[in-house]
Amino acid sequence: MFRNFFDENGDCKPKISLNINGMLSLYEASYFAKEGEEMLEMARHYTTKHLTKYLESCENNDPRMKEHISHALDLPLNWRMERLHTRWFIDQYKIGEQIRHALWELAVLDFNLNQNLYKEELKQVSRWWTCLRLHENLPFIRDRLVENYLSCVGGAFEPEHYNYRIAQTQVNCLLTTVDDIYDVYGSLNELEAFTKAIEQWDIAATEVLPEYMQLCLSALFNNVENHSNSVFERKGLNVSPILRRAWKDFCTASLVEARRYHEGYVPTLEEYLDNGWFSVAAHVIISYAYCINDDVTEKNLEQFSSGYPDIVRYSSLICRLYNDLATSNDELKRGDTKGSMIQCYMHQKKVTESVARQERI
Structure with a gap:
């Protein structure tokens, strides 16, 4: 054409x-x-x-x-991001030569109604985040509540996706916290014990952990329990095993990267990506979105429980590649030296960073 x-x-x-x-x-x-x-x-x-x-x-x-x-x-x-761009279109349409005022007023009304909804949602997740006090007790973590909420609005801005935005904002905040524990702050021995507690999924197993890890795991366990109970009340379905599996896989992959760093081992690109599609945590986000969806059925859960579909793996790989291309320099500056895709490719192919970026694109 x-x-x-x-x-x-x-x-x-x-x-x-x-x-x-x-x-x-x-x-x-x-x-x-x-x-x-x-x-x-x-x-x-x-x-x-x-x-x-x-x-x-x-x-x-x-x-x-x-x-x-x-x-x-x-x-x-x-x-x-579609919804963020709405305001620009409204302003541009207003100064057009052939403006239909009824259409413009409808767009403004829709925008303002949704803005009010978003403000209420942000207040709700802000109260949740404040009550957890993780950003106070774990000063090394990135406090990115508003960024996390905004990314959820970009993914699903329609009013009916209220539950999704709330749940995913909470999950993104917890993912950032756990990621910073593995990548920046925790010692290898602490991370081994932290991962073991996740695998056992037992609050009693956290007693041997440092206090900052106990606070994080308590928040994580409560989050999974709350969302699982919510789905059970609405749909009569038990999604807890799927959500737990997602967190276990993420933490296990993060521990693998921590071990590699402490051992000074630089993986091949293939080894890195085989583990990296879990450590980027896209499967956690997808698992939550899948489980809290109003359309989820018992048959769907049975299929999802048997393993991650290819679309989850490939989506996660795309996220891994984009994440490393965009953030590898910033992560190095803040002390996250786990080794990105770029570093693995440079080491394996003996090329410069600029060549590695270009060839992987």
Whole structure:
């Protein structure tokens, strides 16, 4: 279909080049390209060049179009969080020439109603986080409540997904806490005992742990119990084994990385990814989302209990790769030297960091 936009030389046909709205739409469409779709890659290159040139030319006397193009070149729609972008669209639509006031007022009303809901949810998770006092008693952890909540809004902004946003914000905060214990603060002996307590899933097993670990595990055990009880009351289903399994797999994988660091062992890329798709914790987030869903059934749980579906593994691998590409430098600065995908690839292939990043992309 996109071949119709280009001539035999690979340039956009005049009717497209002269249509700036069409050029902008083609630019946005190019970001849906999959690997190997050379036509869309070519479209992205050409439209980016053309739109940039249009911004710089004296022909551009439309401030609204200039804002649209500048906004798109900064970050395409496909890469933005949908709900966060709503406010920008509302403001832009208001200054349009053919505004339908009823539609604009409906958009504003919808935005404000959802904002009120989000504020109430944030108050609720803030009270929960404050009552736990983990950020006070464990000063080394990252206190990222608002970030965690915002990411949940980005994933599911609709009002009916209230339970999901609350649960996932709590889970993300606990994941960050446990991750920092493994990566930054805990000694290897402490981490061995911490992982053993998780595997046994017995509050009595935490008595031998340092106080900061006891506080963390108490919060984690209570979280799993509360959400399991909630699902049982609503659906009559026992999701506790699935949630426990997710946490056990995450902690076991995190311990493997801690051991490697203390032993000075740099794994091959394959070894790293085999363990890393668990340590990135995407399977924990997916397990919670699956279990607290109102549509979950006993048959679904039986299938999920037998093992992680391929879609969970592959989604986790994508998260692992993106996480390492984006955060490896920051993690090194804050003392997290467990070894990222980038470091493993550099060591295995004997290449520089820039080469490793480019080749893995």
